[in-house]
Amino acid sequence: MFCTAANLRGEFSRLGKIHNAGVDSIRVPKLLGYVKHAVHDDIIGFLSERTPTKESRETLEIIEVGEEPREVGEKWAMKIRQTIDELHEIGAAWGTGSLGNDIIDECDDLWVTGFRNG
Numbered sequence: 001m002f003c004t005a006a007n008l009r010g011e012f013s014r015l016g017k018i019h020n021a022g023v024d025s026i027r028v029p030k031l032l033g034y035v036k037h038a039v040h041d042d043i044i045g046f047l048s049e050r051t052p053t054k055e056s057r058e059t060l061e062i063i064e065v066g067e068e069p070r071e072v073g074e075k076w077a078m079k080i081r082q083t084i085d086e087l088h089e090i091g092a093a094w095g096t097g098s099l100g101n102d103i104i105d106e107c108d109d110l111w112v113t114g115f116r117n118g
Contacts, residue, residue, distance in 0.1 A: 003035065003045050012046045014092050014115035021090040026083055027111045051113060052105040060110075061099035072108055079110040 015031040035045035065073050080102065087094055094101075094112060101114030 003047055010095055011115045012043075014095065015046075015048060017090060017092045018087070021092075023086055023090060026086045027079070027109065028083070028115075029111070029113060051103045051111045058103060059100050060102040060104065063104060075108070076102070076104070076110045080112065083110075083112045 012031070012034070015028065018026055018028055019031045029048040029051055032047040032049060034043045035047065036042065037044050060076065065076075084094060084097075092115075094115065096114035097112075098114065101112065103111040103113055105111060
């Protein structure tokens with residue numbers, strides 16, 4: 001799991017919208033729950049699925065994409081476009097779309113993260 005405590009409203013609501021839409025093809029961290037303040041009962045954080053990553057290759061920002069086979073790069077580009085289209089279909093926005101928020105897992109599949117500021 002991964003715990004987020006910054007900019008809750010944006011990211012929490014967008015991940016909740018994706019979760020509630022039940023669209024399993026959108027490869028984003030799944031919303032697992034929230035963290036409440038022990039005294040005030042306010043939501044102070046949320047838990048999401050931790051995205052699986054390769055040990056030495058985590059985001060498109062640090063991967064030498066030009067050194068990857070062409071079909072791998074095309075697969076990643078297609079997945080980004082498909083994810084954005086699916087998000088828009090359910091009325092969600094990818095708030096901080098950047099290469100640093102494109103995570104590559106151990107199967108060379110792409111995950112989209114960063115739903116603040118959408």
